[in-house]
Structure formats: structure tokens, C-alpha cells
Amino acid sequence: MRIVRLYHPDPIQQGDQVQLSDDAAGHVARVLRMRVGDGITLFNGDGNAYHGALIEVAKRSVKAEISSVEAANTESPLAIHLGQGISRGDKMDLTIQKSVELGVTEITPLITERCGVKLNADRWDKKVVHWQKVAISACEQCGRNRLPVVNPPQQLSDWLAREIHATRITLHPHTDTSFATMEQPGESVELLIGPEGGLSEQEVTLAEQQGCKTIKLGPRILRTETAALVAISALQLRFGDLG
Template sequence: MTTRIFHPEPLHSQSQVQLSDSAAGHVARVLRMRVGDTIELFDGSGLAYPAILAAVEKRNVVADVGEALEHSVESPLKVHIGQGVSRGDKMDFTIQKAVELGVDAITPLITERCGVKLQAERWQKKVQHWQQVAISACEQCGRNLVPQINSPVSLAEWLVEQTEQLKLNLHPSAQHGINGIDSVPAAGVRLLIGPEGGLSEQEIAAAGEHGYQSILLGPRVLRTETAALTALTALQTRFGDLG
């Protein structure tokens, strides 16, 4: 399998680039690659570039960039997840797997039962970390477009944002599941997922008042990370590119 590396600056065919410090360390020290080995670079523009390593040192790796390749594995269904922030590694896991399943964007949500309380500077570092989790997932799964991890907002702010997407909220008392959605959501889906402990009754009511349709995933109560990935899988199977 070809090693894929994200490059944070725009790439151009028939050029030479110096890999970022983290990428250089991974290539040189972890993978122990050598001059002449091939990798694939992408910059988030949707294109991929085959490249040959021209110099490999512990802190300096240079690659000769080849012709751009147009190969997309993006889903036709755009899904924007509003995810109640969870503790520990659960948020990392949700982001990683959601990217693999084709999510378009993720917005962390601060809700009544959110167990994570941080200052603004700490939130910024969290978002940077989560964006890197998304990048690493793209490197692994073959995506050349990197989903955006937005800055955390309150649920109230999320609910009033304008969107043409179909608004969905998971709820165990809903009348039907994803198979009950009649037509393909042409603009995509805006999916609300509660945190550990779920959304409060007041939050569920507020979501309904702002046009969020309640849907059911099944008879069992799912953890927040399981719910997000199960719902995304079901949506991609029904309307996207999962067979």
C-alpha cells in the first residue's frame, strides 16, 4: 500500500517540496523510507500527487512531485454532524471513524450534559488536535478532501444556523428510522448527536422547534460514539456510496 502524506501547503506538478516536520519524522524515523521510495501527497484540494523521495534525513525529507491524479472517493451525500463533545478519546474515535465513513464536516457542540469544560485557548488546541485526527484518517482511507472540524459552539447557536440540509436528531421515541425518509436529501444531511447522557428534554424540544426531525436507530440505547457512526453508516447506505 502506498504511503499517503498530507501536505499543508498547495502542491504543484513537477515541483519539489519539503515535507512538514511531523511528516518527515514519520517517513524517516517510523517508516524508515529511503531516497527513491514513492509516496502519495495530497493538500486537501481534492487532487493527489505521486512523489519520489529525493532526500531523507531525520528532520528533512524532500520529495519530487509528479503529475496530479484526479481520483475521488468522496460520497455523493454531504453529512454535517453536530456532535455533543464527549470525554477522553471518544471524540477522537468518533471523528476518525466518521471521516472514514465519508462525513463532510463536524461541529463539536456544547450541551447541558457536556462533561468537558475548557477555556477558549484549550478549546483551540482541542480543535487543532481534532483536525489532525481528521487528516490522519484521510491519509489512511484515501480521501483527498479533508473534512472541516469547526470550532465548538453551543447547541443553541447550532440550532439557529441557516441550512438547506435535511435536519435529523436521533431520539429513542421517534416514530421511524432512516428508512422512513422518503426522498434523497439533495442538499445533504445535518445530523445532531447528543453527548454522553444524551440531550435534555428541553434541548430535544428546542431541536424540534428549529426543524430537526426525530429518527430512530433501533430498540437499544447506543453510546454517543456508536450512535454517530451507526447513523452515518445508515445514511451512507441509504443515500450515499456504502453498499
């Protein structure tokens, strides 16, 4: 039987009796219908996996006792920061979920010229909380013990203007460089992906002026969520831990 993995936001030690958060407790008690004695693994983002068993399962309270700690590194040697043009509906959720599964370490939602999502500050805050939950759920599923950072949305120009020490790339159909011919990027990459409708020519020019290299995926134009995941996969296959 598969051991359930759940995120716990607080420090954990071997021997602790851990009170699960409301979200985790509801998932354990109401969705999974787990019972006292069932095995469980917790992680809090410090890189360790904390193994134990449930000692209390009630509607309003679920506790687990931690019996062992495992240093389990499932992180890629290549740190990828995804700058993703914000897309509508479930597409952004899908991009965040799958990019976390593929090993990105940081995600910044970007407001671009063709971004179709217009929200006020309060609703942006709620979106970020939601996207963080999507990232946590993806970590629970895929076995990562470190949480990727999900930043608040930024204007593309502000994101590009940051001083960085990473190789910065974006996708463009009219360039000679492909992932197969790309030079070794070092230990970190910033990947810029446009929203639905792509980046404008002015935005591509601005990105190039800020040191962004253009990479061609192939002869077909991909949807934004497809482009991000294919590009991350290509980077991980050549320079990371896929393969």
C-alpha cells in the same frame, strides 16, 4: 507494498520538489523509516492525489519529487455535517476519526447541557488543533483527498439557530421514523448527536422547533460514539456511497 499517503498543506504541481512538513517528515523518517526512492502520495485538500518518490530523507529534512497528478474523487454524493455533543477522553477522537472515514464533510463539536468537558478558551483552541490532526490522519488512511472542516466548539443553541439549506435530523428512541422509512434528504444532511448521557428533553424540543426531524435507530440505546457512526453509516448506505 502500500504507497504511503500524507497531507501537505501547500499548493502542489507536477514536477515540484516538495519539502514535507515537520510532522510528515518525522513520520516518514523516524516512524516508517522510508528511504530515498520510496514511493509516496501527497494530497492538499484540492481533490487531487500527487504521486512521486522521496529524493531526500534526513532527520530534519524530507523531500519528495512529484511525477504525476491524479484527479481522484472519493467523496460521497451526500454531504453530511455532524453536530457532535462533546464526549470525554478518546471517545471524541474515535468519533471524529471514524466519521471522517465514513465520509462526513464537516464536524462541529457541540457544548450541551450534559457535556462533561469544561475547558477555557486556550484549551479549546488546542483541542480543535488536535481534532484537526485526527481528521487529517483519517484522510491519509482512508484515501480521501478533501479535508472535512472541523469547526470550533459551539453552544448547541447557537448551532441550531443558524440558517441552513439542509435536512436536519437527530436520534430519538420514541419516534415512528427510521432510516429505512426516511424520505430522500437531498444533497446535504445535518446530523445532531448528543454527548454521553444524551440530549436533554429540552434540547430535543429545541432541535425540533428548529426543524430537526427525529429518527429511531432501533430498540437499543447506543453510546454516543456508536450512535454517530451507525447513523452516518445508515445515511451513506441509503443515500450516499456505501453498499
